[in-house]
Amino acid sequence: MNQQNIISDLIKWIEKSLEQPLSIDNVAKKSGYSKWHLQRMFKEVTGQILGTYIRHRRLTHAALALHLTSKPILDIAMQYRFDSQQTFTRSFKKQFKLTPASYRRAEFWDPSGLTPPIDLNKTPLMLPEPQFVTLPDKTFWGVAYKNTCSLNDLLREKLLLRREFFKNYLDKYEKVNFELPAKLYAFSCPQQNKDSLDEQEIIYTIALDEKKDLENITEYHHSEGLYVCFRFNGRPEDFSNFISQIYLAALPALRIKRRNGSDIEVHYNRYQYQIKDLQKEPPKVIECDYYIPVITQHELEELQPKKS
Known part of the structure; x- marks a missing residue:
């Protein structure tokens, strides 16, 4: 199996596991490679850092949950495996420039900061000019x-x-x-x-x-x-x-x-x-x-x- 297929299968597993423990050690164990080799391979194939990608995808799901559901902020933080609401707020603000509470209350929804999933098996969809x-x-x-x-x-x-x-x-x-x-x-x-x-x-x-x-x-x-x-x-x-x-x-x-x-x-x-x-x-x-x-x-x- 080539590197692209390995990483593609791993990304699909990550997408299904965003609410589960996803430390680099856990992901490496799933892949069967050392964490150093896996991180190097992930960067070579996707151009992104594995840990950063996981965090951005979790925060994207959290942002959508804040916007589309009435679930309490602490519950959303725990759902996406942040160890406290303070840690979640700090990471969320870094990515979206707002606290989770301000993001939810905003009159207009700002999608800046959302991160799409990587799909190596599909030709990127070329959107027409808006x-x-x-x-x-x-x-x-x-x-x-x-x-x-x-x-x-x-x-x-x-x-x-x-x-x-x-x-x-x-x-x-x-x-x-x-x-x-x-x-x-x-x-x-x-x-x-x-x-x-x-x-x-x-x-x-x-x-x-x-x-x-x-x-x-x-x-x-x-x-x-x-x-x-x-x-x-x-x-x-x-x-x-x-x-x-x-x-x-x-x-x-x-x-x-x-x-x-x-x-x-x-x-x-x-x-x-x-x-x-x-x-x-x-x-x-x-x-x-x-x-x-x-x-x-x-x-x-x-x-x-x-x-x-």
Whole structure:
């Protein structure tokens, strides 16, 4: 087995073990190599320092838990194997420039400091150039779906739930004998689950920009605001990785903050899929514009109190 395969397998094990003891000695024991040889091999293959990578991935999970759950800070610190809340706060502030409490209370979410996982088996997903767009006030008519999941399952569950929700929506759509629209909108916004400290509630609304007499149809109003938009054109199974790369790599690199609101997906039917075909299996290609509500540095400065 070559070095890349060894490190690739080790990274997969690390990702599954972030809540377990992961000292260099423990990781070396798992790999079967001395810790000195393993650290040298990890740096050669990934360009990163093993201990730093583990710490950054743990802090990334902790940051997402602070933002997406109501779990107590001390519990999050213990979950990701920090020996005290003080140690956690010190490490967290070094990576995210805020204390965990300030990070959780922030009006706008700053993804700077998030570290994506390394995947040596995949060709890095090349994200297209982002486009900044101000979307106007608009009313949609849609069907809302709701489910809950743990933080670790968030992206995987969103992919499975998205397929289920779209199939359910298309079943409703077919009953009124409308042709598949050229554009289909989806609004999603994970939020804290009031009944479980460790889970998120996913509300996913599939909608049209014209009123159709579907079962359980509700009016959905979208307010004007600035969005950053990324275009996706690829396989459905790559869509979750696309969203993950936006949040863990693209937004931190752009140094912009996410404001409250839903992510918006605009799905195009340029491949002329038929409803009966999509009810049987997912489309082979998705073409979608993915919008995230953001606020610019200039807007942030405008919100700051003026010094007298």
